[in-house]
Amino acid sequence: MRDDWTLPEPGTPDDRAVRFEEFVRARTASLWHAAYLLTGDRHHAEDLLQTALERTAVRWDRLDRPEAYVRKVLYTQAVSWWRRRQRRIPEVLVDATPEPSATAGEPEVRIVLAQALRRLTARQRAVLVLRYYEDCTEEETARLLGVAPGTVKSQTRHALARLRQLAPELAGLLSDPDGAPATGHDEKAVTR
């Protein structure tokens, strides 16, 4: 997981807002991407990111690694029951699944992947994002989400299977989710 931003030397209390603004400017894009992947919806992603940054602002004086804290809040909030029920995306049920195109180009793959991600559960999305976007190990993912590593494994397996089921044209992409570390820090180091 990326945690590039470090706090500068503490300044006067008036500097806190300035340093926070600097942090936000530097890291918003990265955090925003995670938030957007976690929710699949711009409005909800903004809400999620704002919540995480707000909590960070409140605890700014006590945080050594603010970005780690923001990401922790992002992921725990993304799977929290309360927040999940606030942002359920209405789905239109149809009789049959859309006919997949025989060969999907890059833009199509991106669109299909985004649509399929939206139909995963919040926990499955969070696991996929952590494992394949943030390059977290299973242990790190489990720690961030507050679940057992076994749960991470099963959720990952379910999520990939569900993606294959929803979007068969992604089979090639999902058969070898490149860059996904299997377990443990050593393997993660290799994949990085």
Next chain:
Amino acid sequence: MSLREQLRAVAETEPPPALPEGFFVRSRRRAHRRRLAGTGLLAVAVATAGLELAHGGGTAAVEAAAPTVLPGLVGAGLGGPLGWALLAVLLMLLAVLWRDLPRRSLVRRLAAAAVVGVLLILAAPPGTALWGEPRGRVGLPDRLAAPDQWWSVAELQQSPPGPVALVYSGRATHGNLEEGRVVMLAADGDRYRVLDVFSDPLEQLVHEESASTWPVLSPDGRLLSASGYGVFDLVTGEPVTGPVARAWSADGRRVARAATDPADGSQIGWQVVDRATGQILRTIPYEEPGGGATAALSPDGSRFAVEHRDGVEVYPVAGGMPVAWPRDGWRLGDSTAWSPDGRLLAMVRRTACVGCGQPTSPTEIRVVDVETGATVTGGAFAPLPADVAVRVQGWRAPDQLVVQVGGAVEVFTLGRATPSRLLTLPAGVSAIEIATSRLADPLRPAEPATYGPPNLFVWLTLGACGGPVLLAVAGDWWLRRRRVRRREEAAQ
């Protein structure tokens, strides 16, 4: 492209938003506000618990509202304006906290505050200010409450009224199932409660021959004797053990009770008892079975007047021979006959049982000297209407006798042939008893009556009607949730 690269591509389809200006300061201010609101909620909870513990249970003392503002606010505990103030603060703090909830809107916040307020009022301890019940208004109200129905009024054990000023009953108060509903009025405010028993204890008042349950109230209005149902403490609402008093001294320390035959329970005489110790101070046996039904204890508890054959005998409680004089068909003016100075006795001449349809002649009242039985100067009054209940309530002043005469409570002043009206009973009320210690209270304008928390009947009705609605709503919510869960499971 790998999955990671595709995910990155998906994420980068939307440009990051810009945070609003002053986000840092506003966030911290909001958190500070939340902390303050949380602390405030805790303070409200502590204050409420403290006041409830300090003023727990019913009000035992009857006191006028404090004249100064602060003691008046704090002294009444939750039963005063402080209860309302705490509720207002609580709702305000909740509204502050709810500002930060998702999907907040002014209408939703107001609706939520209203719902919480209503629930808190319903759940508040009975008799607190949240019920809007008046306290500290000592004095007899100039008008008694007479709602169409008494079925929704809180019952004694559910919400004790504290010491009462008076009790009354009659056709208007009797319920459909229970015929003995007695209405109680608190001594320090227009708070009404009811006692539901099968047979009305006050009903006995109109029957001359069966006056064995008089009086029903102790002088301080704290104890209510409900004939065969026992004696109730009106502060706690619980039944109490001890003798059923048939006459009280003014301070309530001594009572007269019936001495009964252990074999068959019939009355064989009278006993004067010290309530604190239970010691029998004097026993006066009937000289023949079926002695007098009425007795009276002097205000200081030192003398005891009882009917005996065709006379009245006044016994010193400490021992010694009684003073006796003929009564000539007159009877003791109930257990409350004795004047506050101990020199006079009220006498009543009733002609028949009221409401029995027998031929009657006017009822009469007079005041006699305890020592001789002679009518004192100014102690004779004009005859009263026939066939109405006449019940001596006690003395309002050394020269003012209070008597229920039919549908009114009249004051008979020595030297004045006709009485003056103290209270007019509501239609359908046929019996009243005023606690003797409250007779001297000034008359005050009646305020809007309060009837306490909804009683069991109301809750059952609400449950019967609202239960199915709640079940339907809960069922709908559960079905929706199950549908969503199934969809999520299917997605796995």
